[in-house]
Amino acid sequence: MLARFRPYYHYLRPVRVRFIAGICLGVLAGGASSAGISWMIKQVFQPFFEAAGGTRLETYDLLARLALVPLVFGVRCIAQFLNSYLVAYCGTVVLEGLRKDLFGKFQRLPLGYFQKSKSGELLARAVSDAQQAQLTLTSSASDIVVLPATFLGGIGYIVYIAIKEPGAGMFLLGLTSIPLAVLPIKIIGKNLYRRAKQAFEANGEISEILRENLSAAREVRAFALEQREQARFAASVRRFFAQQMKVNKYAFSLSPLIEFLTGIGIAIALFMAYRAGSPWSSVISMLPALYFCADAMRRMGKMQTELTRGTAALDRLEQVLHEPEPIADPAEPKTLGHARGAIEFRNVSFAYGGTATDEIVLQNLSVDIPAGSIVALVGKSGMGKSTFANLVPRFYDVTSGAVFVDGIDIRELRQADLRANVAIVSQDSFLFNDTIYNNLLLGRPGATRADVEQAARDAYAHDFIAGLPQGYDTIVGERGASVSGGQRQRIALARAFLRNAPILILDEATSALDSDSEAAIQKALQKLVVGRTVLMIAHRFSTLRDANLVLVFDRGQIVARGPHAEVYRSSPLYRGLYDQQQIA
Ligand SMILES: Nc1ncnc2c1ncn2[C@@H]1O[C@H](COP(=O)(O)OP(=O)(O)O)[C@@H](O)[C@H]1O
Numbered sequence: 178m179l180a181r182f183r184p185y186y187h188y189l190r191p192v193r194v195r196f197i198a199g200i201c202l203g204v205l206a207g208g209a210s211s212a213g214i215s216w217m218i219k220q221v222f223q224p225f226f227e228a229a230g231g232t233r234l235e236t237y238d239l240l241a242r243l244a245l246v247p248l249v250f251g252v253r254c255i256a257q258f259l260n261s262y263l264v265a266y267c268g269t270v271v272l273e274g275l276r277k278d279l280f281g282k283f284q285r286l287p288l289g290y291f292q293k294s295k296s297g298e299l300l301a302r303a304v305s306d307a308q309q310a311q312l313t314l315t316s317s318a319s320d321i322v323v324l325p326a327t328f329l330g331g332i333g334y335i336v337y338i339a340i341k342e343p344g345a346g347m348f349l350l351g352l353t354s355i356p357l358a359v360l361p362i363k364i365i366g367k368n369l370y371r372r373a374k375q376a377f378e379a380n381g382e383i384s385e386i387l388r389e390n391l392s393a394a395r396e397v398r399a400f401a402l403e404q405r406e407q408a409r410f411a412a413s414v415r416r417f418f419a420q421q422m423k424v425n426k427y428a429f430s431l432s433p434l435i436e437f438l439t440g441i442g443i444a445i446a447l448f449m450a451y452r453a454g455s456p457w458s459s460v461i462s463m464l465p466a467l468y469f470c471a472d473a474m475r476r477m478g479k480m481q482t483e484l485t486r487g488t489a490a491l492d493r494l495e496q497v498l499h500e501p502e503p504i505a506d507p508a509e510p511k512t513l514g515h516a517r518g519a520i521e522f523r524n525v526s527f528a529y530g531g532t533a534t535d536e537i538v539l540q541n542l543s544v545d546i547p548a549g550s551i552v553a554l555v556g557k558s559g560m561g562k563s564t565f566a567n568l569v570p571r572f573y574d575v576t577s578g579a580v581f582v583d584g585i586d587i588r589e590l591r592q593a594d595l596r597a598n599v600a601i602v603s604q605d606s607f608l609f610n611d612t613i614y615n616n617l618l619l620g621r622p623g624a625t626r627a628d629v630e631q632a633a634r635d636a637y638a639h640d641f642i643a644g645l646p647q648g649y650d651t652i653v654g655e656r657g658a659s660v661s662g663g664q665r666q667r668i669a670l671a672r673a674f675l676r677n678a679p680i681l682i683l684d685e686a687t688s689a690l691d692s693d694s695e696a697a698i699q700k701a702l703q704k705l706v707v708g709r710t711v712l713m714i715a716h717r718f719s720t721l722r723d724a725n726l727v728l729v730f731d732r733g734q735i736v737a738r739g740p741h742a743e744v745y746r747s748s749p750l751y752r753g754l755y756d757q758q759q760i761a
């Protein structure tokens with residue numbers, strides 16, 4: 178069972194001294210509990226209450242024996258405290274490492290992963306599964322030494338007495354019933370594992386529904402979905418309840434069962450001692466030893482529960498941690514530096530799943546885009562325009578064919594190098610929960626204050642930012658001031674100005690705007706596109722005439738290409754789309 182956790186021991190490396198110290202102290206605490214206390218009782222009780230003829234002890238002897246009582250308890254308490262503290266310390270270090278690795282994994286996973294899996298489940302993994310794994314490690318790492326030490330200490334003491342005192346040996350016979358308690362641990366443990374896993378999944382489902390509901394608060398009201406959502410949530414919560422209670426049933430029945438069986442064992446042992454006429458102080462001192470043995474057994478049962486929970490959590494964590502990362506940097510990347518910005522698609526086909534059965538989204542496209550050209554991608558929605566653009570920063574890998582930037586296959590570049598050459602403004606830009614200034618700075622970390630403000634001016638964002646209560650230091654996003662869609666787009670454009678990348682992707686950057694913002698943004702865009710290779714997916718067609726090249730997308734293929742005037746003449750599809758826009 179412990180082998181299951183072996184791949185995670187490396188998290189303990191930086192704290193191994195503390196960990197080993199904690200474990201050793203655990204052995205001490207365990208021994209001091211069972212063997213220590215029993216021995217102490219014998220040392221005190223025998224001369225105190227069994228001395229022949231009622232002889233009194235010397236004062237010195239009396240005090241020394243009395244001092245044993247706090248001494249044994251003191252050692253036990255201190256060892257126990259240090260053991261718990263040190264092991265908990267190490268456990269928290271493990272949690273930290275696990276969380277960092279998981280978060281790092283999230284950063285590297287292909288984008289497709291986040292659309293495919295439910296983000297509520299990912300959240301559950303990042304939070305509760307990591308915590309469960311830590312809990313298991315902390316409690317089990319301590320228990321796994323303390324409990325056997327306690328148990329062995331107790332048994333050791335009993336054997337010692339049994340050998341030393343004739344008659345007490347019978348006592349041992351009665352103890353043979355205790356190992357029976359191991360049986361229920363095995364049976365219940367197996368069931369528990371399965372149930373714990375199901376309960377985790379039910380829990381992930383709850384988070385998912387909650388997340389979805391919260392992010393769609395507006396739609397829920399608009400479509401009057403409150404009842405439906407409540408029913409959905411209630412059903413999910415109920416499923417969790419059922420699963421959780423099954424876990425509880427198994428988890429909570431284990432300890433009482435073991436305790437009960439141990440009770441029977443003790444009764445039999447006492448009977449044997451009575452038959453053998455053992456001395457009173459021996460029997461009485463064996464009782465704590467027995468109690469501690471039984472308690473250790475009971476808690477080993479609990480530990481089994483804990484290990485099972487931990488294993489279920491790890492299984493789920495590993496689903497993420499072991500997810501392949503298909504987009505990796507090459508071993509010997511080529512260097513790109515500041516690219517000129519020529520883009521070539523050569524026989525590119527693409528399907529989101531990457532397998533033959535998945536729907537082909539782009540079909541054998543070849544396009545040559547000279548550096549500095551403005552390319553308009555046109556077509557009805559769902560025809561593959563965004564997909565085409567997303568292949569340039571290598572958000573996805575082509576299924577076949579290749580994409581080149583400045584003549585280099587982008588798979589031969591470091592992703593960071595490639596992406597430093599691409600700026601993207603999409604329909605709804607994300608602002609982090611931070612100051613406007615820091616949000617702008619994302620465009621080019623290391624830019625000066627003057628650069629940032631200049632970029633904001635270029636994007637017609639400076640005036641509204643300066644008008645905010647704290648100016649550039651205003652917090653935006655969830656906790657801060659809300660900005661309108663148009664203002665947000667202008668912040669995104671300012672970022673693109675700062676980034677100063679040779680390749681610019683505008684994916685319906687202006688489609689969600691009021692006309693005031695749009696006018697400002699169009700002006701900003703005209704400045705921004707100068708000297709760059711631009712892939713422009715325009716919702717409105719007012720900028721089309723500026724394009725050097727229009728690519729008309731239809732069902733994953735480019736059905737017409739050329740300058741606006743030429744395509745307008747040759748492609749009925751384009752003419753239809755264009756004319757429709759002009760009237761609207
Ligand atoms: N992340 C994704 N996973 C799976 N399919 C997707 C994904 N994004 C888009 N698609 C599908 O790919 C096709 C092209 O989409 P897209 O490139 O977004 O079209 P456009 O930008 O022209 O509207 C559509 O059928 C769409 O459903």
Ligand SMILES: [Mg+2]
Pocket residue numbers: 559562563564684
């Ligand atoms: Mg799109």
